[in-house]
């Protein structure tokens with residue numbers, strides 16, 4: 001083959017490799033985030049003000065017949081409940097004062113909240129994040145330990161005792177870091193909180209849950225009505 005043809009092929013190959021390399025570099029380096037979406041200013045305390053009697057009423061209607069005394073008691077009813085595990089839609093925090101069991105309806109509600117949150121982020125052009133569950137089913141022993149640790153909302157008369165209720169924190173989210181080599185930029189927490197707020201507002205309006213905004217605990221306290 002002529003030298004000039006070989007030289008031409010070499011130049012073309014180098015150009016193609018350069019173009020591909022630049023495209024890949026741009027793809028990986030460009031964080032995927034819609035900068036035009038800003039957090040809605042929501043009055044969380046006013047919007048999510050379902051009081052404890054409403055939570056308790058729903059908990060007693062859809063949840064366990066009676067609060068559990070101890071972790072041993074919990075063993076006996078575990079087969080009637082759903083064990084929740086971190087998945088694509090939510091992350092279960094390290095639970096210290098509760099156990100990851102819910103009624104079927106509450107487990108379904110949790111999955112719906114997580115899925116709607118991810119879908120909503122995607123439709124707004126925001127990077128994927130998962131909600132974090134910080135408290136689930138409490139036994140009376142857990143409640144006593146929580147009270148000792150200074151949690152003012154820990155009550156022996158709480159919907160958390162009936163496996164219908166979850167706490168989802170609004171101050172932390174589980175960020176998905178990358179997809180197909182592409183780095184995701186962080187979405188600010190206030191914006192994620194407002195997207196979660198909109199998701200909860202919708203479900204609350206549909207009569208699927210009661211929601212209380214817990215400022216001290218930095219969470220939405222949510223009781224399933226399903």
Ligand SMILES: [Zn+2]
Pocket residue numbers: 135160165166167220221222
């Ligand atoms: Zn709670």
